[in-house]
Amino acid sequence: MSAHLSYGRVNLNILREAARKELREFLDKCGGSKAIVWDEYLTGPFGLIAQYSLLKEHEVEKMFTLKGGRLPAADVKNIIFFVRPRLELMDIIAENVISEDKMHSPRDFHMLFVPRRSMLCEQRLKEQGVLGSFINIDEYILDLIPYDGDLLSMESEGAFRECYLESDQTSLYHTAKGLMTLQALYGTIPQIFGKGECARHVANMMLRMKREFAGSQTQILPVFDSLLLLDRNVDLLTPLATQHLEGFLSIFIRYVKLPPEKFSAQKKQGEAGKDLPTEPKKMQLNSAEELYAEIRDKNFNGVGAALSKKAKIISAAFEERHSAKTVGEIKQFVSQLPHMQAARSSLANHTSIAELIKDITTSEAFFDNLTVEQEFMTGVDTDKVNTYIEDCIAQKDPLIKILRLVCMQSVCNNGLKQKLLDYYKREILQTYGYEHMLTLNNLEKTGLLKPQTSTRNNYPTIRKTLKLWMEDANEQNPNDISYVYSGYAPLSIRLTQVLARPGWRSIEEVLKMLPGPHFEERQQLPAGLHKKRQQGENRTTLVFFLGGVTYAEIAALRFLSQMEDGGTEYIIATTKLINGTSWIKSLMDRPEAQAS
């Protein structure tokens, strides 16, 4: 399950192993059979660290989802709660523990906070009178979770909101901690670059932590040549835009749910339809899946071609059986059969997914939406009321879609004229309800939506200098990162690209227009660990997106890594994998939801 992590330039499996080891140690602390009660949010991230088999080896016999009331019956010695440090979860746990006591069953309670324990939570447990019931309270420091061979995420869903809206920098501290862990495993990163307030902050913390650990220098040859820290608010535009294939899939958050009817046909062939799936099928998508690894970073307009090419190869391979004459040939063919069958079923799955996506992407509404987005990005009429947005509001399209468009217009115009801004806001409030005033307020606070203060609009300069818009984006055979958005090259990735060559000095002017300071720091390496680069050997850069990264940006970086003359390979890390929808959602305030 974890093999895909070690394929890449940097073997992220080391990190995963370290995480697994710690988990095993904790599990062994609670001797005897155990049941785990999961904070549902954590099952996803933990699935990337340890499968059920590992838990089973350590006597985990049952798993439950955390919910109020009494815990389900299970004949185990230990009950372990795996939870995030959230006060509301503490109340549920207290309820569990209290109703448990009534049954007089001698089960031991343990608690594992992920990623950090919190005094507030323990205080809450104490107030509820159950703190004493826990034999072990521990923390499981899960800062960076290896997601894929080149991708690390902290899965901290609130990071952007906390940093930019609530000025709570806890997640930055965790980031710095996570980077220290990474350096402990992969060696000190000699160069740190950054852009943005939060980036500066994280770099400062890292440098300080390093000074504090001065005594225990790691003697590991550095794997990473440099680290680039990027604030999300340096590039607010990219997540707002509609992205390519994997971005679409991310709507389903890595697990794609497929409607059963799409699969019934092919199922029938093999198993005579004895168990037609009735529930949506779930697939975990990462590089472990061969075909997915090939197509995921394609633009939605490029997927079809790629899939049909693959289909031809597979059916050709199947055809070979007719030409197989000798016993040896047949034997060889048969030996390949399982792999081919797997490939065929995978192809079928992806074709179904592609069809689903095609339904969306070829629809007129989708096309209109894209047209407007591209108009904004190219700077067409960004200072006027946009009729498409008006119509969408009038037809009460989903609010998030509207917010994305309005924010995009604002970002591309360096703010909206007060009158225009008020008009949009009023339209939204009247249509979707006045309670969204708080959300609008949040968007303004984070700079996604803002009144134009100066007459000067920086965006065109930025666009031109960084070549954010490429007219002739080739979606099938891309030659520039702009393919990921059919013409728009993500600003964040351009910054990364320019940093690698020719360097940021060439774009000082633009950097000054973007928010926050930009900087460069060097970390001293112990003597003897200086890397001697082989001729033609690529540099490895870790790009850390503070406040989230989109799949399109990941795809663009992967594309840069694969470019033959690129000279740099990228490993991507972030606080959270986001898409426009989830991102805007995290900034919304819904009073009715809070009331419950």
Add this chain to the structure above:
Amino acid sequence: MAFITANWNPLGEAFYRKIELYEMGWSLRDGLKDCLVAAAPYGGPIGDARPQLEIYSSSGTNMASFPWKSGPVRQLGWTVCDDLLCIQEDGTVLIYDLFGAFKRHFSMGNEVVQNQMLEAKVFHSPYGTGVAIVTGASRFTLATNIDDLKLRRLPEVPGLQGAPSCWAVLTQDRQTKVLLANGADLYILDNTSCTPVTPPGLSPQACSIVNMAVSFSYKYLALFTDSGHLWMGSANLKDKLSEVDTKVRTPPKQMVWCRRPKSQQPSVVIMWDRLLLVAGERQHKYTLDEESVCVAELDGVRIVGGSRHELLQEVPSACQDIFKIASMAPGALLLEAHKEYDKSSQKADEYLREIKEQSVLGEAVRQCVEAAGYEHEPETQKTLLRAASFGKCFLSNYPPEPFVSMCRDLKVLNAVRDYTVGIPLTHTQYKQMTVQVLIDRLVYRKLYPLAIEICRYLKTPEYQGVSRVLKHWACAFCQTGVNFLDDMGPIMSGENQTLHSTVRTSYQRSMVTYLKNEMNRGDFFMTLRNQPVALSLYRQFCKHQEQDTLKDLFNQDDDHQELGNFYVKASYKEKKLEARLSLLQSAVDEYNKAKNEFAAKATEEEMKLLRFQRRLDEEKGEALLGLSLQETLHALLTSNFHKQAEQLYRDFRVPDKRYWWLKLTALAEKDDWEEMEKFAKSKKSPIGYLPFVEVCVKQHNKYEAKKYVSKVTPEQKVKAHLAIGDLEGAAEAAIDRRSEGEISTVLSRCSPTTDRALLERLNRARSTASKK
């Protein structure tokens, strides 16, 4: 090694030994002469009040010293939490911490103020630390626990004038009592009565009891009479253990029990000026070369002098077995065997054989391990442990735990016994007081790094160990007065080097919480104001825990925008409309103050809408409350309240375009095609007529849709025709417009069944268009 028994003195069956713990680091001009000294048990600190109040560690390191400016101190004592109690003549008790910082004070009551205190005693019981006082009126006042002060005045003692000749506090049957002697009479005072008692078999020569001592465990009592007799018995005065004639008639300066738990031997240490007597069944005399103070411990007596600090105790039996001259105990043989083994002598085998023949090797190992625990010198400990480890090699299934845990314990003990720390705990005391308490005591001494090291070394669960120490540290850091205010910001944002690596965000939070509880709110807010990071953390905390505080916080900062938001949020939690409206009104006021015109106006609109909805709900029985304006309009239009809808449309200045869309969809939804046609003709549509077509198609009414196709602008004609599935019409329109893109769109909709001629025309038109 050879001289290990050099400081042993036989006393009856047992031996006693005096071990030097420290050479005192203090420099007292006159030794301890004329000092008022109090030393805490379990190797605790030493307090000393002359003109100057001084606090020292057990090794004589000065921890605090300051001139005494309060009233005359009559008695010093230590609490279980290492706080120093200074009891003044008027019964005021002042409490200082280990570093001489004043904590608080309390009074022992009016009676004491009036009659003055004659004598006081500080005692420890399961309830905590207590204070007992006898006043000039010969009355006793008692507080069992100074942290939960309840003063008890004990009954009068018949015939007592002034102070009793001697007295002691004891805890029996979960009750605190005073035992006192008035001449030859002995009384027990409890809450309600004063009972005369007689110790069984007290020698009749005595006419007065001049000193008494209660053992550490309150189990035993010793009485010293003016005839020089020492009576020892149980504290409940039921049994007599023994009686000795010391032949010294001078009243002793101090008398304390010196008895190991489980020892068969009762023994008491009696001190006169320069004479120390260990009295059990027999007696042994030591001469003292300096003024000293005795401190009773669980398993011995510490003797603190001007230059030395010693421990006097009965030699534990394990040590006796091993080190007693010519001992043939298994442990002694094993030790010998190991010694020979070290010398590479074959005698090792002989000794070992001897032990094995008696099959007592397990016992031998056990003895060595146990004895190591009782030895103070690391070298001796090591020798014994090595011997034990050597012996273990020849045993197949000897459990490793005792050996391992003894090694751990000793490492910890040696660390805290170190001169710089100055906690001379014995292994017995350590086991009795537990690691947790030891950690606490290190924390009281601000020895955080050592405490953390020990927690880590012993693998104490983080919750009880490291985390707890850090929490104390963080709190102490806050307490260090004014400068924490300056320090706090940096810590919060992690600027402070040392704190940063260990104090995590949650502790930062706990600091904020701590401050919040300790300071008054106004000061607290003012403090936070200058600390943006701390402030935002606190805001987060309030958001989860204390909504009202949040409001106060915004108020303090004059943050009207946030206050407005706060009221808006609150309004959504409110079920009653009136309350909701009044909250919204507050929001409007705040938004106005914040000069946020838009928000103020929008909120006013919201109130207007709510009122409108309520009225309509009441009048027409609709359920509109809580809907958005758009939804309200939609609901009105579908329920045929056109007049009301019109009114809302005007009142809220809904843009025409949106209103048309709204009305259009509402009419289509209820299939009111007639009304729709009227509406289309009412005036020129601001949204054009394509929406009419599309809405009709959406409602599966192509017939109605067709009616509007002709009205659509030329640019949208193709789309309109396609919407109703009229390929030919679309083709005509596209060809008319000579638009390559539109022709392509039409072509893409064609299927193999499409009319050939049409296809050809389209293709031709496209090629012409593309040539242009």
